[in-house]
Amino acid sequence: xxxxxxxxxxxxxxxxxxxxxxxxxxxxxxxxxxxxxxxxxxxxxxxxxxxxxxxxxxxxxxxxxxxxxxxxxxxxxxxxxxxxxxxxxxxxxxxxxxxxxxxxxxxxxxxxxxxxxxxxxxxxxxxxxxxxxxxxxxxxxxxxxxxxxxxxxxxxxxxxxxxxxxxxxxxxxxxxxxxxxxxxxxxxxxxxxxxxxxxxxxxxxxxxxxxxxxxxxxxxxxxxxxxxxxxxxxxxxxxxxxxxxxxxxxxxxxxxxxxxxxxxxxxxxxxxxxxxxxxxxxxxxxxxxxxxxxxxxxxxxxxxxxxxxxxxxxxxxxxxxxxxxxxxxxxxxxxxxxxxxxxxxxxxxxxxxxxxxxxxxxxxxxxxxxxxxxxxxxxxxxxxxxxxxxxxxxxxxxxxxxxxxxxxxxxxxxxxxxxxxxxxxxxxxxxxxxxxxxxxxxxxxxxxxxxxxxxxxxxxxxxxxxxxxxxxxxxxxxxxxxxxxxxxxxxxxxxxxxxxxxxxxxxxxxxxxxxxxxxxxxxxxxxxxxxxxxxxxxxxxxxxxxxxxxxxxxxxxxxxxxxxxxxxxxxxxxxxxxxxxxxxxxxxxxxxxxxxxxxxxxxxxxxxxxxxxxxxxxxxxxxxxxxxxxxxxxxxxxxxxxxxxxxxxxxxxxxxxxxxxxxxxxxxxxxxxxxxxxxxxxxxxxxxxxxxxxxxxxxxxxxxxxxxxxxxxxxxxxxxxxxxxxxxxxxxxxxxxxxxxxxxxxxxxxxxxxxxxxxxxxxxxxxxxxxxxxxxxxxxxxxxxxxxxxxxxxxxxxxxxxxxxxxxxxxxxxxxxxxxxxxxxxxxxxxxxxxxxxxxxxxxxxxxxxxxxxxxxxxxxxxxxxxxxxxxxxxxxxxxxxxxxxxxxxxxxxxxxxxxxxxxxxxxxxxxxxxxxxxxxxxxxxxxxxxxxxxxxx
Numbered sequence: 001x002x003x004x005x006x007x008x009x010x011x012x013x014x015x016x017x018x019x020x021x022x023x024x025x026x027x028x029x030x031x032x033x034x035x036x037x038x039x040x041x042x043x044x045x046x047x048x049x050x051x052x053x054x055x056x057x058x059x060x061x062x063x064x065x066x067x068x069x070x071x072x073x074x075x076x077x078x079x080x081x082x083x084x085x086x087x088x089x090x091x092x093x094x095x096x097x098x099x100x101x102x103x104x105x106x107x108x109x110x111x112x113x114x115x116x117x118x119x120x121x122x123x124x125x126x127x128x129x130x131x132x133x134x135x136x137x138x139x140x141x142x143x144x145x146x147x148x149x150x151x152x153x154x155x156x157x158x159x160x161x162x163x164x165x166x167x168x169x170x171x172x173x174x175x176x177x178x179x180x181x182x183x184x185x186x187x188x189x190x191x192x193x194x195x196x197x198x199x200x201x202x203x204x205x206x207x208x209x210x211x212x213x214x215x216x217x218x219x220x221x222x223x224x225x226x227x228x229x230x231x232x233x234x235x236x237x238x239x240x241x242x243x244x245x246x247x248x249x250x251x252x253x254x255x256x257x258x259x260x261x262x263x264x265x266x267x268x269x270x271x272x273x274x275x276x277x278x279x280x281x282x283x284x285x286x287x288x289x290x291x292x293x294x295x296x297x298x299x300x301x302x303x304x305x306x307x308x309x310x311x312x313x314x315x316x317x318x319x320x321x322x323x324x325x326x327x328x329x330x331x332x333x334x335x336x337x338x339x340x341x342x343x344x345x346x347x348x349x350x351x352x353x354x355x356x357x358x359x360x361x362x363x364x365x366x367x368x369x370x371x372x373x374x375x376x377x378x379x380x381x382x383x384x385x386x387x388x389x390x391x392x393x394x395x396x397x398x399x400x401x402x403x404x405x406x407x408x409x410x411x412x413x414x415x416x417x418x419x420x421x422x423x424x425x426x427x428x429x430x431x432x433x434x435x436x437x438x439x440x441x442x443x444x445x446x447x448x449x450x451x452x453x454x455x456x457x458x459x460x461x462x463x464x465x466x467x468x469x470x471x472x473x474x475x476x477x478x479x480x481x482x483x484x485x486x487x488x489x490x491x492x493x494x495x496x497x498x499x500x501x502x503x504x505x506x507x508x509x510x511x512x513x514x515x516x517x518x519x520x521x522x523x524x525x526x527x528x529x530x531x532x533x534x535x536x537x538x539x540x541x542x543x544x545x546x547x548x549x550x551x552x553x554x555x556x557x558x559x560x561x562x563x564x565x566x567x568x569x570x571x572x573x574x575x576x577x578x579x580x581x582x583x584x585x586x587x588x589x590x591x592x593x594x595x596x597x598x599x600x601x602x603x604x605x606x607x608x609x610x611x612x613x614x615x616x617x618x619x620x621x622x623x624x625x626x627x628x629x630x631x632x633x634x635x636x637x638x639x640x641x642x643x644x645x646x647x648x649x650x651x652x653x654x655x656x657x658x659x660x661x662x663x664x665x666x667x668x669x670x671x672x673x674x675x676x677x678x679x680x681x682x683x684x685x686x687x688x689x690x691x692x693x694x695x696x697x698x699x700x701x702x703x704x705x706x707x708x709x710x711x712x713x714x715x716x717x718x719x720x721x722x723x724x725x726x727x728x729x730x731x732x733x734x735x736x737x738x739x740x741x742x743x744x745x746x747x748x749x750x751x752x753x754x755x756x757x758x759x760x761x762x763x764x765x766x767x768x769x770x771x772x773x774x775x776x777x778x779x780x781x782x783x784x785x786x787x788x789x790x791x792x793x794x795x796x797x798x799x800x801x802x803x804x805x806x807x808x809x810x811x812x813x814x815x816x817x818x819x820x821x822x823x824x825x826x827x828x829x830x831x832x833x834x835x836x837x838x839x840x841x842x843x844x845x846x847x848x849x850x851x852x853x854x855x856x857x858x859x860x861x862x863x864x865x866x867x868x869x870x871x872x873x874x875x876x877x878x879x880x881x882x883x884x885x886x887x888x889x890x891x892x893x894x895x896x897x898x899x900x901x902x903x904x905x906x907x908x909x910x911x912x913x914x915x916x917x918x919x920x921x922x923x924x925x926x927x928x929x930x931x932x933x934x935x936x937x938x
Contacts, residue, residue, distance in 0.1 A: 002430065002480075003477075003480050003481050004426075004433055004480045004481065004484045005426065005430070006427040006481075007481040007482065007484055008422070008425055008426050008429075008478070008484050008485055008488050011488075011489070012487045013244075013891040014481045014482045014485040015389060015482070015485070015641070015917075017477075017481055017733060018368050018478065018481070018482045021149045021368055021371065021372035021375070021474070021478075022368060022371050024372075024375050025371035025372045025373070025374040025375050026371060026374070026376035027373050028374040029371070029374040029384070029396050029475045030054060030375055032290060032374065032378060032379065032383055032384045033044035033292050033380070033383045033384070034292035034293055034294050034295070034327075034331070034383065034384045034385075035293060035327075035383045035384070035385045036290075036293065036326075036327045036331075036386060036795065037346060037385050037386060037460070038382070038383065038385055038387060038388075038459065038462075038463045038498065039383075040456050040459040040460050040935055041669075042078065042094050042095065043094070043095040043096075043097070043099050043100075043101040043104055043130075043349075044087050044092055044093065044094050044095070044098055045092075045093045045095070045101070045104055045105050045108050045128060045129070045130055045132075046090065046091065046092050046093075046128070046129050046130075047067060047071075047089075047092075047093070047108065047112065047126050047703050048088070048089070048091075048126065048127045048129075049067070049088070049089040049090075049119070049121040049123060049124065049125075049126040049127070050088055050089075050123065050124040051064050051088070051089065051122065051124070051732070052065055052087050052088055052122065052124075052738070053087060053122070053324065053733075053734045053738055054086070054087055054120075054122075054123075055709070055796070056084050056085050056086050056797060056799055056800045057084075057776075057796070057800065058090045058509075058799055059084040059085065059086070059087070059088065059800075060084035060089075060802070061357065062119070062120055062123075063084070063089040063119060063120070063801065064082045064089045064091060064125060064315075065092055065802075065805075066085045066115060066118060066119065066260045066798075067089070067115065067126065068080055068082060068091060068805045069110065069805070070111050070112065070114070071091075071093060071111045071112070072805060073864035074093075074104070074107045074108065074111065075099070075106065076095045076096045076098075076099035077093060077094070077095060077096075077106070077503065078094045078095060078096055079093075079094045079803070079804055079916060080092070080094075080652040080803070080804050080805055081091050081094075081801070081802070081803050081804075082801065082802040082803075083799060083800070083801050083802075084799065084800040084802070085799045085800075086611065086797060086798055091932060093108065097454075097459065098434070099607045101130050101813045102130070104130075105128060105130050105758065108128055109128050111523050111909070112126050115783065121601060122730075127422070130586065132236070136286065137175060137284035137285065137286055137287055137323075137427060138179070138283050138286070138293055138296060138297055138322075138323045138324060139284070139285045139296070139297045139300050139301070139319070139321065139322045139323065139324060140284050140285075140299065140319075140320040140321040140322075140561055140599075141165075141282070141283045141284075141285075141304055141317055141318065141319060141320060141419070142275050142280040142282055142283075142285070142317070142318050142319075142320040142367045142599075143156070143280060143281045143282075143283065143316075143317055144155050144275070144279065144280035144281075144315070144316060144318065145312070145314045145315035145316065146280050146314050148314065148315065148639055150178070150179065150180045150202055150266075150273075150279055150281060151181070151182055151266050151485070152917060153179070153182050153280070153281045153315070154176070154179035154181055154266075154277065154281050155181075155182060155446060156312070156315070157179065157281050157283060158176065159179070159181075159750075161174075161193035161307065161317075162174045162176065162283070162284060162306065162728060164303060165283060165300060165303060166236060167448070168285075168297040168299045168303055169291070169292075169296075169299055169301060170287050170288050170291030170295055170298070170299065171285055171286070171287060171288070171296060171299075171447045172286045172287060172288045172291075173286050174284065174285060174286070175279070175283070175284040175286060176281065176282070176283060176284075177282035177283075177284060177854075178271065178272075178273020178280065178281050178282050178601055179273075179275060179281045179600065180267070180268065180269065180271060181266060181267045181268035181752075182264065182265070182266055182267075183265060183266060183267045183752055183753040183755050184237065184261055184263075184264060184265075184745055184752065184753070184755070184921065185264070185265035185266075185755055185757065186203070186207075186240065186260045186261075186262050186754065186755065186756050186757070187260055187261040187262075187263075187562065187757060187758070188200060188203065188259065188260045188735070188756060188757065188758045189260060189261070189759055190734065190736065190758060190771060190772060191762075191771070192258060192259040192260075192775070193259050193773065194771070194773045194782060195842075196246065196248070196254050196258065196259060197734065197775055197782060198245065198246055198254065198259060199773055199775045199782065200735045200736060201728065201731060201732065202245060202730070202775075203245055203256070203259065203260065203756065204731075204735065204740070204742045205754070206243065206244070206245045206246070206256075207243065207256075207742045207743050208244055208742055208743050210233075210234070210244070211232060211233075211234045211744075211745065211754070212756050213228055213229070213230060213231055213232045213242070214230070215228070215229060215230075215231070216228035216229060216230050224808050227854075232745065232746060234264075234745055234749070235561065235745055235746060235747050236264075237262050237263055237264050239760065240256055240262045240745075240754070241255065241256055241262045242255055242257070243255060243256045244256075245259060245689060246318070250885055259272055260758075261759070262795075265532060267336045267753060267755070270571075270572035270573075270603075270612055271572070271601075271602065271603065272572075272576060272579055272600065272602045272615075273597045273599070273600070273601045274583065274599065274600050274601075275318075275320055275597055275598070276587070276590065276597050276599075277431055277583060277587065280320075285297070285300045290378050291917060293323070293327050294324050294325050294327065294328055294331075294464055296324075297322055297323075297324035297503050297522075297565075299321075300325075301319065304317045304319070304716070308831075308905065314761055320583070320618075320620070321559060321597075321599070321620055323557075323559075325558055326555075326558050327665050329624075330386055330541070331384075331389065333388065334389040334390060334393065335389065337393050338370075338393050338396070339428065340391055340687065341396045341397075342366060342367065342370075342396055345362075345366065345396055345397065345400055346359060346362070346363045346366075347361070347398070347773075349362050349404065351500065351504065352504050353407070353501070354500040354501030354502075354504055355501065357491070358407060358411070358490070358491065360401055360403055360482055360490060361406075361407055361486045361487060362400050362403040362407065363492065364397070364482070364485075365400070365402075365403040365475065365478045365479060365482055365483055366396060366399055366400050366403075366475075367660075368474075368478050368482065369395075369471055369474040369475040369478050370392050370395065370396070370399065371397040371473060372471075372478075373392065373395070373467060373470045373471040373474060373493060374422055376466070376467075376470035377463075377470070377732075378464075380466060381465075381899070382463045382466070382467070383844045385463070387460065387461070387463055387464040387467075387593075388463050388464065388467045389638065390470065391463075391464045391465075391467035391468045391471070392462065392467065393728075394575040394863070395467070395471035395472065395475075396466050398468070398471070398472050398475070399471055399472060399474070399475030400475075401439070401475075402440065402475050402476055402479030402480075402483075403438050403475070403478070403479045403483045405432060405435070405436060405439075405479070405834060406428070406429055406432065406436065406479050406480075406484060406487065407483065407487060407491075407762045408429060408494060408570055409428040409429070409432045410424045410428040410429065410484070410491060411424075411427050411491060412428070412442065413427060413428045413431075414491065414492075414493045414541070415493060418493070421487065421488050421489070421490075421491045421492060422488045424487070424488075424491070425484045425485075425487040425491070425836070426484070426488070426489035428484075428487075429480065429483075429484040429487075433480060433573065434478060436476055436479055437476060437480075439534070440472055440475070440476035442474060442787045443469075443472045444472055444473060447465040447466070447468045447469045447472070448465065448466075448469055450462065450464065450465035451465045451466050463925070486916070494911070497840060527839045530592070538676065548820030548823055549824055554653070555653070556629060556630035556631065556653075556821070556873055557653065557654055558620070558621050558624065558630070558635060559619060559620045559621055559653055559654065560621075560630065560652060560653045560654060560882055561585075561616055561617065561618055561619070561651070561652050561653075561654060562582065562616060562619060562637065562641070562649050562651045562652075563604075563614075563615060563616050563649070563650045563651075563652055563783065564578065564579070564582065564602070564604075564615040564616055564617065564647055564648075564649050565613070565614050565648045565650075565700075565705065566578065566613035566614065566645065566646065566647045566651075567613060567647075568611075568613060568706040568707040568795075568798055569613065569706070569707055569708040570612065570613035570646075570647075570885065571612055571613075572603070572612040574613075574646070575602055575603075575612060575613060575614075575647070576602070578644060578646060578647045579600050579602050579615060581644065582600065582641060582644070582649055583598055583600045583617070584617065585640045585641065586598045586617065586637065586640070588640075588904075589633065589636070589637070592627055593622060593626065593627060594617055594621065594622060594627045594633050594636075595620070595621055595622065595627075595633070596620045596621060596622045597619075597620045598617055598618075598619055598620075599617065599618040599619075599620070600615065600616075600617045601607070601615060601616055601618075602614070602616075603615055604616050604617025611707075611798055617649075619633075619637070619651075619883040621633065630653065634651050634884045635651065638650075638651050638857050640791065642912050648698070648700070649803065650698050651666075652814070662911060664812055664813075664814065664815055664821060665696065665811075665812060665813040665814070665815065665821070665824055665825075665828070666810070666811075666812050666827050667684075667810065667811040667812070667813075668801075668803055668808050668810045668811075669681065669684075669809055669811070669832070669836070670804070670808040670871075671806065671807060671808075672806070672807065672810070673807065674703065674797070674800065674807055675840060677703065677807060677808070677809045678703060678809070679707065680705065680836050680837075681701050681809050683813070683836070684811060684828075684831060684832065684835055684836075685699060685701065687831050687834075688813070688831070694827055695815060695823060695824050695827060696813040696815065696818050696819075696823075696824060697813065697815075698813060698814045698817065699812070699813040700811070700812065700813070701809055701810060701811050701812070702799060702809065702810045702812070703797050703800070703809040703810075704798075704801070705795055705796060705797050706795050707794050707795060707796055707797060707798040708795060709793070709794055709795065710766055710792070710793055710794075711791070711792045711793075711794055712789050712790075712791055713788070713789060713790045713792070714726060714729060714789050715787060715788055715789065717789055718787070719788045722776050722779075722783050722788070723776040723778030723779065724774050724775075724776055724777070724779065724788060725777070728774050728775070728777075729774060729788065729789070731773050731774070732772060732785070733769075733785075735756050735757065735758070735759075736758035736772065737758060737761065737763060738757070738758035739755050739756065740755065740756050741753045741754065741755055742754055742755075744754050746909055751760065752784060763913070766791055766793070769785060769786060769789070770784070770785075770786040771784070771786075772784070772785040772786075773785065774788075795863070800818045801853060812827075838843065842883070861882055
């Protein structure tokens with residue numbers, strides 16, 4: 001029995017089927033995650049390794065290259081990108097789309113574990129993490145307070161706020177930005193150490209051996225047992241000042257206060273975070289991969305309101321940056337369009353059918369088909385996003401067709417054959433049932449191939465295509481079940497004899513007459529019609545070639561970023577003056593009503609910071625209706641900051657796909673040596689900067705040989721003769737000039753670092769190395785370091801990048817107004833072929849899926865150490881990356897202990913004055929995952 005026959009004979013069955021579609025559809029809709037776009041990022045595994053004190057070149061050769069060679073043969077690798085900076089190595093491994101990310105991560109862990117013993121002893125174990133496109137801060141809150149220092153705000157946030165926000169539904173973790181965590185700072189006086197015949201290692205050994213907490217066994221009586229504990233005796237600065245470092249020949253006890261200045265400070269003082277010129281600490285919410293952006297943002301804002309009353313007097317939480325505003329606005333517009341389209345369809349149907357009861361049939365079947373589509377979205381693991389909702393908007397015009405065809409044929413049989421509504425519905429639906437099914441299958445076969453496309457475009461439009469296919473399939477089911485049942489109950493032979501119906505029929509008759517006349521004339525001049533058709537096809541092909549290529553249109557997202565770059569080697573104090581100046585210039589736009597808040601942060605990275613010559617500003621704009629276009633404001637900001645003499649400040653709009661914060665053009669060239677690459681880079685930069693028609697501006701590269709460095713050459717023969725090891729020299733220099741964590745202490749229930757470092761005022765020049773003392777293992781005497789080493793000054797690069805196991809340099813640039821990214825890529829490809837030698841080879845990969853040349857790969861000359869056929873090796877050297885790049889991830893850095901103690905007090909006074917929650921270990925101070933800023937930070 002056909003489903004249409006069953007539905008007419010059993011109207012309750014047809015009704016229940018439709019009600020079930022509505023019920024399960026609404027249930028699925030409530031459980032679907034709400035996102036802006038589908039997740040299109042490929043599987044990426046990141047490997048991060050710290051090597052404190054090592055230069056970028058040492059990190060590249062001893063860590064990055066070693067790890068890359070080991071993981072290169074893993075199945076499914078598409079590309080390997082790495083960055084080696086002072087003290088840090090980061091490798092990003094991209095896998096093919098069909099590769100399971102968990103299996104890929106396990107394969108990398110196995111390979112890394114086998115080579116871990118070959119890494120330098122001072123290097124920390126590699127951290128391997130899966131990268132997730134959802135691992136991005138979606139909302140920033142700011143904690144500020146008049147009369148509170150940044151360390152106090154950081155401590156309160158870590159103790160009470162991080163845990164409260166972390167437990168919110170959908171929150172994966174909370175990132176703390178701009179905080180200064182407490183630590184016991186021991187500032188060594190090298191002159192005082194030398195006067196007492198002590199070295200840096202002597203102080204470090206004393207701290208490690210004395211500041212311990214050990215179990216001391218058990219004491220058991222006849223009825224009770226006691227556990228013996230020796231608690232730590234050092235909890236305050238005064239306790240550490242009294243710590244005995246050594247004993248003199250006359251029995252005098254040398255205490256830490258005699259050779260160092262001890263204070264409760266912070267892990268790193270050289271940082272800044274302000275919002276509208278107010279110092280603050282940022283709390284960023286990172287959502288879970290399946291969580292809804294709007295639900296997480298709204299939950300965080302609701303929790304912020306609840307916590308306001310619990311804050312100590314003078315503290316306040318405020319909203320700093322909310323990416324959900326744009327997402328909410330975009331989704332609201334799409335949903336509004338959905339209802340408008342549905343209303344227009346019903347109105348048009350009413351106008352042509354001329355009867356409310358007849359219009360009721362398609363008016364009911366359309367929403368049932370759309371709501372039922374959510375069931376398939378849930379089964380496919382899709383999300384509610386702009387593309388799936390857009391598919392529903394387009395589906396409205398398709399799902400209504402089947403029901404209208406059924407109505408028209410049922411009505412025709414009633415009028416022509418004089419059948420009753422029940423008989424007409426039965427026979428009419430049977431008559432066209434196969435045609436409805438065939439039409440539905442044709443539409444589905446049109447949409448399904450879109451889901452089979454490869455690359456980002458395929459992943460992006462697969463949800464769009466399958467949503468359309470599901471809605472069309474459901475419309476066929478509803479048209480063959482509910483529609484004939486309603487026709488048998490609602491239609492009548494004379495219901496279309498209204499004035500509206502007669503007017504529509506007259507209009508259709510006139511249109512039919514005009515079309516017949518036009519068709520006869522076209523048949524009479526058929527060769528002219530064929531020629532015009534061929535001309536239209538040729539013109540279409542020509543216009544397709546002339547139209548600019550873009551991956552995504554430019555979007556006014558309500559906020560943008562200003563990337564601040566200082567000269568290599570610039571100090572924090574040098575950059576701070578420019579931060580103040582940039583902030584002051586942008587504050588004029590706050591007063592003008594265009595900008596809501598300017599948040600300035602420096603340096604740009606997280607955690608283990610080696611360089612302080614960069615920073616960024618997050619500019620949050622006012623509501624779209626209360627200001628100028630973001631692009632006008634962006635141009636205004638660029639003009640205001642263009643005359644800064646000592647830094648470059650580049651405004652960049654955050655992109656929708658991938659969430660990257662970087663210049664939109666990323667052009668990577670690769671070769672065997674950085675010297676060769678630098679020469680090729682200079683050729684391209686000279687050509688681009690001299691060409692006014694390039695369409696590029698703010699052109700720069702990530703390789704700059706201008707980082708001031710001191711090369712310390714050790715006289716190994718002399719050092720060996722005097723009994724001084726290289727590790728002793730390295731540890732001494734690392735401690736005095738870089739700081740070293742030697743132990744920890746507990747205060748207020750939390751554990752904090754004890755950091756040894758030399759007095760910075762005593763080491764401002766290269767001559768500071770002259771009066772450093774090390775101990776001889778042979779004579780036990782102090783040896784001046786100046787007699788063992790020679791110092792020379794040179795300039796080098798602070799960051800060395802690699803792509804697919806080859807050394808690489810990235811050129812980056814902004815687009816001038818009106819220039820399409822496809823045109824810019826074609827220009828770069830052209831000048832690269834003209835300027836670079838044949839041995840350079842080139843490859844355009846991953847930049848703009850679907851754009852000409854985006855997957856081109858020419859043969860490359862064999863490169864030493866690069867075996868052909870290995871994944872990621874061969875043909876890797878030039879890549880263009882669009883703003884919607886595939887890297888959109890943020891990874892945690894090393895676990896840091898909670899900041900906390902306030903001077904000499906066991907529990908800070910401000911903690912006693914208010915607050916909620918509990919004091920637990922939380923808050924991870926994070927290193928930024930990529931110095932090119934692959935995600936939004938504030």
